[in-house]
Amino acid sequence: MADHDEPQRADEQEQAPERIGDLMLDRYRLGELSSDETARLEARLEKDDVLKSRLSRLEKESEQFQELQNTRALAAVVMERTERQRHGYGFGLLLQAPFLTAVVAAAAVLVAIWVSHLEPPPTDPVAQPYGYRIKGDKLTMSVQVKRNGRQWRYEADQWLYEGDLLRFAFNAKVAGFLYVITMDSADQLTVFEPADGAAARRVEAADKQLVKGAYELDATLGEEVVVLFVCKTQQGLAALKASVRRWENARRLDNAEVRPVVEGERCQEAHVVLRKRTKPPKDAGIVAADMAADAVAD
Amino acid sequence: MKQAEVEELFRRYGSLVMRRARAIVKDDEEARDVMQDVFVRVVKNIDQFRREASPSSWLYRITTNLCLNRIRDRKRQREKLEAQGTHKQLPEVESPSDRIDVTRTLHQLPSELAEVAIYYHVDGMSQQEISELLGIARRTVSYRLSSFEKKARELFAKGAS
Numbered sequence: 001m002a003d004h005d006e007p008q009r010a011d012e013q014e015q016a017p018e019r020i021g022d023l024m025l026d027r028y029r030l031g032e033l034s035s036d037e038t039a040r041l042e043a044r045l046e047k048d049d050v051l052k053s054r055l056s057r058l059e060k061e062s063e064q065f066q067e068l069q070n071t072r073a074l075a076a077v078v079m080e081r082t083e084r085q086r087h088g089y090g091f092g093l094l095l096q097a098p099f100l101t102a103v104v105a106a107a108a109v110l111v112a113i114w115v116s117h118l119e120p121p122p123t124d125p126v127a128q129p130y131g132y133r134i135k136g137d138k139l140t141m142s143v144q145v146k147r148n149g150r151q152w153r154y155e156a157d158q159w160l161y162e163g164d165l166l167r168f169a170f171n172a173k174v175a176g177f178l179y180v181i182t183m184d185s186a187d188q189l190t191v192f193e194p195a196d197g198a199a200a201r202r203v204e205a206a207d208k209q210l211v212k213g214a215y216e217l218d219a220t221l222g223e224e225v226v227v228l229f230v231c232k233t234q235q236g237l238a239a240l241k242a243s244v245r246r247w248e249n250a251r252r253l254d255n256a257e258v259r260p261v262v263e264g265e266r267c268q269e270a271h272v273v274l275r276k277r278t279k280p281p282k283d284a285g286i287v288a289a290d291m292a293a294d295a296v297a298d
Numbered sequence: 299m300k301q302a303e304v305e306e307l308f309r310r311y312g313s314l315v316m317r318r319a320r321a322i323v324k325d326d327e328e329a330r331d332v333m334q335d336v337f338v339r340v341v342k343n344i345d346q347f348r349r350e351a352s353p354s355s356w357l358y359r360i361t362t363n364l365c366l367n368r369i370r371d372r373k374r375q376r377e378k379l380e381a382q383g384t385h386k387q388l389p390e391v392e393s394p395s396d397r398i399d400v401t402r403t404l405h406q407l408p409s410e411l412a413e414v415a416i417y418y419h420v421d422g423m424s425q426q427e428i429s430e431l432l433g434i435a436r437r438t439v440s441y442r443l444s445s446f447e448k449k450a451r452e453l454f455a456k457g458a459s
Contacts, residue, residue: 075337
């Protein structure tokens with residue numbers, strides 16, 4: 001576009017004095033200006049009564065805000081909202097509450113019927129990628145999702161929402177004892193398998209096996225890792241849980257040397273990282289706008 | 299981060315954020331909601347916030363973006379209600395042809411134009427200040443303002459005919 005087409009305010013034309021916006025005055029009163037900028041502004045303030053009164057108005061506004069607003073209550077709300085967004089409530093709480101556990105159990109029955117009609121897992125893991133596979137390809141797992149009557153295999157770039165029903169499937173290359181442990185974004189560890197303190201279930205070396213039960217996602221936001229083990233011998237749950245915590249913490253820190261959860265040859269393991277967020281608005285535009293705002297914030 | 303630190307942030311920057319939000323959304327209650335949203339962002343990005351040479355500029359940008367989201371939300375909500383036949387269409391207020399009513403126009407324009415228009419027409423910032431704030435060339439600011447004004451005039455012309 002040609003220069004003559006550019007909109008220019010009167011104060012930007014010719015030798016008019018530099019326009020001072022509220023942002024500049026805010027930065028001045030908050031001590032964010034460089035010494036040069038401060039000197040320039042103070043020189044203007046000396047001569048410009050209107051500017052001086054604007055600055056005085058901003059200072060007064062700030063004082064009034066501190067007097068009239070309950071900053072303690074405001075801060076408490078912000079802290080609470082931040083924590084909620086950061087951690088959510090986790091699978092753990094869902095399973096701890098008896099009522100919700102009953103709901104999950106009912107869902108499990110329904111999903112068990114549904115699972116009997118699931119397509120078999122693909123034989124070619126490259127052509128049909130699993131959510132997240134461990135190096136070595138000895139044990140693989142996948143997640144089936146059911147939402148609004150539709151079902152599909154979860155992939156790493158997808159989002160899950162509250163109310164989604166999940167089922168875990170795996171292909172074991174050796175026989176052993178099955179364990180499934182999750183850790184959510186609130187650091188809540190949950191043992192899905194074996195359930196309710198029962199002894200670990202022995203599984204055979206075979207493809208297309210399912211972990212018992214189905215899980216309905218609650219409103220937890222963020223990532224949740226699911227680790228599935230097949231171990232040659234029975235393992236102590238406390239040690240496995242501690243290992244999952246170490247593994248997940250290393251992954252979150254983007255540690256290049258994330259070691260297997262269980263050292264040595266005792267177990268094979270597979271992981272899926274679930275990504276959960278609130279349901280997006282129907283209009284994708286606002287999501288884009290939010291992302292743009294996030295990009296600025298980040 | 300401790301609650302006392304968040305309180306201090308509110309004391310220091312609260313009036314700035316509130317004033318800015320109020321200027322854009324034109325509604326006290328909504329401005330308060332935006333202020334909460336802004337401070338949640340601050341707490342979540344506190345390390346970055348502390349590294350900012352000018353936290354005020356950072357807050358200006360975040361507040362502007364969140365306000366723009368709100369304005370678009372409103373528009374969507376209104377359209378939804380209209381589609382359901384539960385919202386009575388209000389008569390459009392006549393606008394002076396020589397003046398651009400920025401806030402009425404914002405939701406109908408791309409966000410990069412709306413953002414620059416707010417800084418220029420609502421905040422009275424210079425093109426140079428906007429350029430520094432957004433980290434874009436002054437010429438880009440000028441171009442976006444020009445586009446904004448052109449589109450705004452088209453919208454008003456359409457409304458008047």
